[in-house]
Amino acid sequence: MILEKLPDLWERLQTAGKKTVLYGMGNGADKILDICARKSIPVVDFFANDDFVRGQEFHGKRVKKWEEIKTLYGAENLIVLVAFGTARQDVLEQILRVAKETELYVPDVPVFGEGLFDKSFAVAHADELEEVRTMFEDTESLRIFDLILEYKITGNIHALLAARSDPAEVWKKVVCADRLTATGDLGAYTGDTVRELLEVAPHLQTVYAMEPDARNFRKLELYAGSETRAKIFPVRAAAWNKSETLVFDTSGNRNAAVTEHRSAILAERPVRTVELPALPPDAVFGDARVDYLKYDVEGSEREALEGSTETLNRCRPVLLVSLYHRVDDLFALPRMIREKFPFYNKFFLRRFGGIPAWDLNFYAREN
Numbered sequence: 506m507i508l509e510k511l512p513d514l515w516e517r518l519q520t521a522g523k524k525t526v527l528y529g530m531g532n533g534a535d536k537i538l539d540i541c542a543r544k545s546i547p548v549v550d551f552f553a554n555d556d557f558v559r560g561q562e563f564h565g566k567r568v569k570k571w572e573e574i575k576t577l578y579g580a581e582n583l584i585v586l587v588a589f590g591t592a593r594q595d596v597l598e599q600i601l602r603v604a605k606e607t608e609l610y611v612p613d614v615p616v617f618g619e620g621l622f623d624k625s626f627a628v629a630h631a632d633e634l635e636e637v638r639t640m641f642e643d644t645e646s647l648r649i650f651d652l653i654l655e656y657k658i659t660g661n662i663h664a665l666l667a668a669r670s671d672p673a674e675v676w677k678k679v680v681c682a683d684r685l686t687a688t689g690d691l692g693a694y695t696g697d698t699v700r701e702l703l704e705v706a707p708h709l710q711t712v713y714a715m716e717p718d719a720r721n722f723r724k725l726e727l728y729a730g731s732e733t734r735a736k737i738f739p740v741r742a743a744a745w746n747k748s749e750t751l752v753f754d755t756s757g758n759r760n761a762a763v764t765e766h767r768s769a770i771l772a773e774r775p776v777r778t779v780e781l782p783a784l785p786p787d788a789v790f791g792d793a794r795v796d797y798l799k800y801d802v803e804g805s806e807r808e809a810l811e812g813s814t815e816t817l818n819r820c821r822p823v824l825l826v827s828l829y830h831r832v833d834d835l836f837a838l839p840r841m842i843r844e845k846f847p848f849y850n851k852f853f854l855r856r857f858g859g860i861p862a863w864d865l866n867f868y869a870r871e872n
Contacts, residue, residue: 551564786816825867
């Protein structure tokens with residue numbers, strides 16, 4: 506793929522001569538607003554799906570419905586930026602209906618940390634991106650990689666939605682779930698991914714589930730106590746590279762996050778924080794063998810991998826590592842894994858989610 510030929514979303518917004526409106530509210534919208542402000546791109550209004558509009562205000566403006574936005578500005582005069590995430594098919598269909606009426610994009614902004622994956626960033630890291638692309642052997646990984654790269658630069662919703670894979674194929678051919686007996690779920694949330702795994706791993710006996718957020722952990726514990734198909738060991742701790750106490754921000758929408766990973770636009774907001782133990786996964790597993798590890802730890806994937814060094818060297822489990830939290834994850838984490846753990850030689854890229862480019866997963870196997 507020739508990066509220079511891809512149209513940059515933010516350049517388009519600067520030069521289109523149209524009015525920019527945000528579709529959605531919340532943290533995602535705040536991050537997009539921050540980038541627009543830095544790039545001198547005015548945002549004139551906000552709207553949401555009809556069932557979410559209840560007269561609320563966002564950044565001093567009343568949140569409107571799409572029909573009202575069209576009446577005020579004219580669909581032909583607008584560029585719509587989707588500022589929320591969803592995998593619900595009914596919501597995706599509503600977004601696509603708007604996209605048929607006006608120019609619409611889904612900006613890619615990091616979940617944690619700073620930076621922006623725009624064209625200039627991609628060109629500056631072209632060598633690393635090409636290096637990672639050559640790691641993949643199967644055509645599906647290459648297809649997902651190229652579509653995600655196109656999406657990140659252009660904001661094209663159709664490229665993003667095309668970058669979806671068949672979960673059944675991944676469990677069967679990539680993870681080889683029917684061989685699993687003991688696994689680690691780092692970032693277990695309420696146990697949803699453990700449930701999913703148990704549906705496809707008939708011989709699974711043991712799951713070590715790490716989750717730092719107190720509310721999520723209570724639900725995880727309840728689930729672990731009720732699950733009869735496997736023994737689940739819930740651990741309330743963040744997956745990290747050493748044993749220490751971290752300050753976590755508990756004001757997010759889904760999982761707790763290390764405060765140092767907050768973006769600048771959110772840093773000035775009041776936050777609810779809690780001190781929480783952080784543990785290297787090696788300390789959780791001890792001498793136990795694991796044959797599959799999932800890392801979805803809210804931007805701390807590097808540290809969690811470092812904290813798993815002994816286990817990875819000893820057990821060489823299949824890895825699933827999320828590549829969507831930080832701006833350089835797409836190339837930095839695969840390169841780290843290949844350099845630090847050279848016995849991994851089979852690499853795959855898959856994605857199952859809706860919008861934006863969440864649930865982008867990198868898989869590594871020894872053979």
